[in-house]
Amino acid sequence: MIRTLVRNRVIQRIAQTLLTLFGVAIFIFVMLRAIPGDQITAGLGTEAAALTPAQRASLESYYGLDKPLVEQFFSWLGNVFTGNLGFSARAQESVLDLSLHALPVTAELAVLAIVLALLIGVPLGMLSASKPDSARDGFGQLVGLAGLSIPAFLLATLSLSILASTLGFNPNGEVFVTFVEDPLLNLQQMLLPSLVLGFGIAAPIMRTTRTAVLEVRSLDFVRTARAKGVPARRLQVKHVLGNALIPIVTMTGLQLGYLLGGAVVVEQIFSIPGIGRQVLLGIQQKEYALVQSTVLIIALAFVLVNLATDLLYRAIDPRVRA
Amino acid sequence: MSPASRFGRRLTAVIGALATLSLLLAGCSGSQAEPGKLVIGVTTDANALFPWKATQFQSIAVLQNLYGTLTEFDKDLKVVPGLAESWDTSKDGRTLTFHLRSGVTFADGSAFDSADVKDSLDKIRDPKTAAVAASTLASVKKVTAPDADTVTLKLSGPDAALPSNLASVNTAMLSSDDTEKQLAAKPNGTGPFAFDSRKPSQTLKLKKNDAYWGEAPKLDSVEFRVIPDDDSILAAMQAGNVQFAVFDNPVVGQTAEDLGLNVAKTSQLSYHALQLNAKRDVLSDVNTRLAVQCAIDRSAVLDTAGFGEGKVTGPITSPDYLSDPDDRPCPTRDLDKSAEYLRKAGKDSLTLKTIVSQGEYATSVDEAQNLKSQLADANIELDLEVLESGAFVDAWVGADFDAAVALNGGREDPDGMYGRYFTSTGNLNKVAGYSSPTLDKLFAEGRSTSDLAKREEIYTKVGRELEDNAAWIWLFSGFTYTATTANVHGFTPLESGSLQYLRTTSVD
Numbered sequence: 001m002i003r004t005l006v007r008n009r010v011i012q013r014i015a016q017t018l019l020t021l022f023g024v025a026i027f028i029f030v031m032l033r034a035i036p037g038d039q040i041t042a043g044l045g046t047e048a049a050a051l052t053p054a055q056r057a058s059l060e061s062y063y064g065l066d067k068p069l070v071e072q073f074f075s076w077l078g079n080v081f082t083g084n085l086g087f088s089a090r091a092q093e094s095v096l097d098l099s100l101h102a103l104p105v106t107a108e109l110a111v112l113a114i115v116l117a118l119l120i121g122v123p124l125g126m127l128s129a130s131k132p133d134s135a136r137d138g139f140g141q142l143v144g145l146a147g148l149s150i151p152a153f154l155l156a157t158l159s160l161s162i163l164a165s166t167l168g169f170n171p172n173g174e175v176f177v178t179f180v181e182d183p184l185l186n187l188q189q190m191l192l193p194s195l196v197l198g199f200g201i202a203a204p205i206m207r208t209t210r211t212a213v214l215e216v217r218s219l220d221f222v223r224t225a226r227a228k229g230v231p232a233r234r235l236q237v238k239h240v241l242g243n244a245l246i247p248i249v250t251m252t253g254l255q256l257g258y259l260l261g262g263a264v265v266v267e268q269i270f271s272i273p274g275i276g277r278q279v280l281l282g283i284q285q286k287e288y289a290l291v292q293s294t295v296l297i298i299a300l301a302f303v304l305v306n307l308a309t310d311l312l313y314r315a316i317d318p319r320v321r322a
Numbered sequence: 323m324s325p326a327s328r329f330g331r332r333l334t335a336v337i338g339a340l341a342t343l344s345l346l347l348a349g350c351s352g353s354q355a356e357p358g359k360l361v362i363g364v365t366t367d368a369n370a371l372f373p374w375k376a377t378q379f380q381s382i383a384v385l386q387n388l389y390g391t392l393t394e395f396d397k398d399l400k401v402v403p404g405l406a407e408s409w410d411t412s413k414d415g416r417t418l419t420f421h422l423r424s425g426v427t428f429a430d431g432s433a434f435d436s437a438d439v440k441d442s443l444d445k446i447r448d449p450k451t452a453a454v455a456a457s458t459l460a461s462v463k464k465v466t467a468p469d470a471d472t473v474t475l476k477l478s479g480p481d482a483a484l485p486s487n488l489a490s491v492n493t494a495m496l497s498s499d500d501t502e503k504q505l506a507a508k509p510n511g512t513g514p515f516a517f518d519s520r521k522p523s524q525t526l527k528l529k530k531n532d533a534y535w536g537e538a539p540k541l542d543s544v545e546f547r548v549i550p551d552d553d554s555i556l557a558a559m560q561a562g563n564v565q566f567a568v569f570d571n572p573v574v575g576q577t578a579e580d581l582g583l584n585v586a587k588t589s590q591l592s593y594h595a596l597q598l599n600a601k602r603d604v605l606s607d608v609n610t611r612l613a614v615q616c617a618i619d620r621s622a623v624l625d626t627a628g629f630g631e632g633k634v635t636g637p638i639t640s641p642d643y644l645s646d647p648d649d650r651p652c653p654t655r656d657l658d659k660s661a662e663y664l665r666k667a668g669k670d671s672l673t674l675k676t677i678v679s680q681g682e683y684a685t686s687v688d689e690a691q692n693l694k695s696q697l698a699d700a701n702i703e704l705d706l707e708v709l710e711s712g713a714f715v716d717a718w719v720g721a722d723f724d725a726a727v728a729l730n731g732g733r734e735d736p737d738g739m740y741g742r743y744f745t746s747t748g749n750l751n752k753v754a755g756y757s758s759p760t761l762d763k764l765f766a767e768g769r770s771t772s773d774l775a776k777r778e779e780i781y782t783k784v785g786r787e788l789e790d791n792a793a794w795i796w797l798f799s800g801f802t803y804t805a806t807t808a809n810v811h812g813f814t815p816l817e818s819g820s821l822q823y824l825r826t827t828s829v830d
Contacts, residue, residue, distance in 0.1 A: 269554055
């Protein structure tokens with residue numbers, strides 16, 4: 001009985017995911033074509049005006065733009081199902097290969113950013129909550145406010161130029177290496193981008209932590225525990241933080257979605273060859289297949305991250321498990 | 323100790339650890355320049371590596387170092403021998419014979435000969451190839467290769483601009499054994515450098531071509547490294563990771579100078595103009611166009627929108643044929659004359675639908691706003707439509723505007739530069755919006771003689787004809803800023819923006 005229920009939920013979930021992805025596919029396909037210009041004018045610029053009709057026709061058939069829209073859509077979608085995500089004329093490589101290189105880079109950036117955000121946000125939130133309305137709290141709030149209000153592009157450019165001029169530290173001026181190729185250089189290259197990205201997420205995490213800690217601390221069981229003589233440290237970590245974790249995890253999961261948006265900016269400024277930059281370059285060059293397939297991959301990743309947050313949530317909060 | 327202060331201490335420890343870590347990592351980085359290796363910072367990746375279809379500046383810059391052309395330009399943009407050691411024109415101007423350099427090889431080791439030239443020119447002219455230079459070879463009727471070192475072009479009429487047009491990398495000589503598909507992934511040319519490797523949107527490496535027919539390049543390798551943001555390139559140059567970059571934004575050029583980099587300012591063939599579309603009713607009367615011309619102070623546009631970085635210009639910007647910028651009905655702003663022209667046209671005001679591109683170049687929107695406020699004094703309203711660059715190109719290509727604020731690329735030869743715009747059969751005439759029998763005749767004359775003095779005279783007339791009729795309003799041409807670190811020597815920037823002198827550049 002329970003097993004069927006679970007299986008139904010899983011099937012439901014998969015169906016939901018597929019439907020979402022199909023919606024994304026149609027949406028991005030239509031949106032892309034609503035943008036003025038096509039791959040030919042993107043490549044040739046104003047030179048495109050000099051094309052003779054025969055030249056234009058030959059380029060259109062080269063890029064597959066001569067077929068009706070509906071046919072273009074379904075032939076692309078059909079190809080996606082067989083694992084053929086299209087070919088990037090600019091990069092002279094298949095979109096699948098490009099994405100397989102770009103995806104791990106963004107994943108690493110995202111994980112580092114989240115870790116840094118938690119390392120900054122949670123202690124800062126607890127510090128603020130430890131003595132509300134004190135100077136200490138003010139400091140925490142100020143850092144939080146800065147994180148929320150300073151845009152990533154400004155922080156990125158500032159940190160880059162200051163570090164480059166004072167320390168000569170700018171590993172992002174070098175060709176990007178993956179963690180597998182050269183872990184030390186890779187971490188150097190990832191440090192600033194993930195700090196910039198993480199700083200923006202640290203702010204909401206800090207605020208959530210502060211609120212949650214204050215709330216939990218006022219609950220009866222904490223007072224009881226304190227009265228029973230539980231050591232302060234144990235009280236703080238096990239009782240307070242443990243219970244405050246639920247909203248923090250929710251907030252962190254939510255931020256993961258925004259993180260992909262921020263990653264586009266950060267990857268662009270620090271020239272990190274991640275999935276965000278791949279989409280941006282694709283849009284600039286009007287490489288339809290590249291953008292469509294990459295956005296689909298991002299949507300899939302987003303859905304999977306949501307699912308994972310859901311599961312983690314269940315693990316932490318026994319009430320949800322029931 | 324209270325739990326709070328303990329957390330405070332722990333927080334300090336975490337932040338301290340992070341700071342130490344970053345300093346430690348910073349200490350480890352330190353890849354400085356190596357002699358003989360030049361790294362060029364570029365904001366955009368080359369979008370095409372097939373020379374016949376490349377128009378993007380970044381692609382051209384790369385391909386010029388990989389491919390050879392029959393003719394070339396020297397430092398003063400004069401046509402000099404390239405893969406052709408010499409050429410002669412028949413008396414009637416209808417036959418052009420090229421004598422090829424011998425002993426030239428492609429990067430893959432195969433020999434270059436007249437069969438490759440014939441094959442290349444025939445394919446460029448074939449509409450199926452969709453080569454962008456097809457129209458500049460329109461006068462070529464037949465290509466023959468009587469022997470391995472000679473190629474003969476039969477022309478439909480005299481075409482003095484042809485040797486200059488053949489210097490473009492869009493007419494690069496390819497091996498007849500190579501296909502477009504192969505070359506799009508792995509270029510194979512006769513240039514001073516050979517293709518080494520590429521990581522799309524990250525880096526493109528060239529290596530010295532040891533078999534190059536000319537003087538051997540001093541650099542062992544050239545790397546085009548994609549760093550999408552100007553400020554990041556400057557940061558990379560400060561850190562020593564990048565030694566060379568070309569900027570077109572005056573503010574960035576200034577910053578580069580302030581940072582202690584060597585910055586060479588070069589005036590450009592490209593020009594800023596307010597394009598008028600005489601095919602639209604509102605501008606079909608020459609008096610309305612002259613009213614616009616007289617109401618504009620070009621120095622004011624240059625000073626306010628272009629930070630004074632550039633020079634006021636007439637139509638022709640190439641050094642050999644340079645127009646006198648004051649050779650026009652209103653060399654300085656004259657609102658009375660503007661009003662007079664407007665009266666002659668039987669109007670007291672004008673409204674012009676004006677397209678402006680957003681983001682294609684740094685000063686576009688500022689220029690448009692300055693023009694708008696200047697013209698408002700003459701009762702001429704610019705109805706500005708600021709468009710994303712894709713939308714701008716669409717509107718421009720479709721000639722869907724009364725006026726357009728534009729930055730157009732210039733060419734070394736005035737025929738190549740304006741023949742396609744201002745002759746009635748020119749393939750960009752629809753966009754230019756203006757042509758006349760006088761201009762058709764002048765351009766035909768210019769093509770039919772290769773006597774420089776005569777051509778100068780003809781193109782001075784062309785310039786005056788364009789200005790007298792206010793076909794467009796030519797405003798100014800800007801600078802590019804070539805920034806190099808102290809260890810880079812021997813590069814000559816060209817007004818065409820070409821990076822061909824990387825072959826004489828060294829890094830120590």
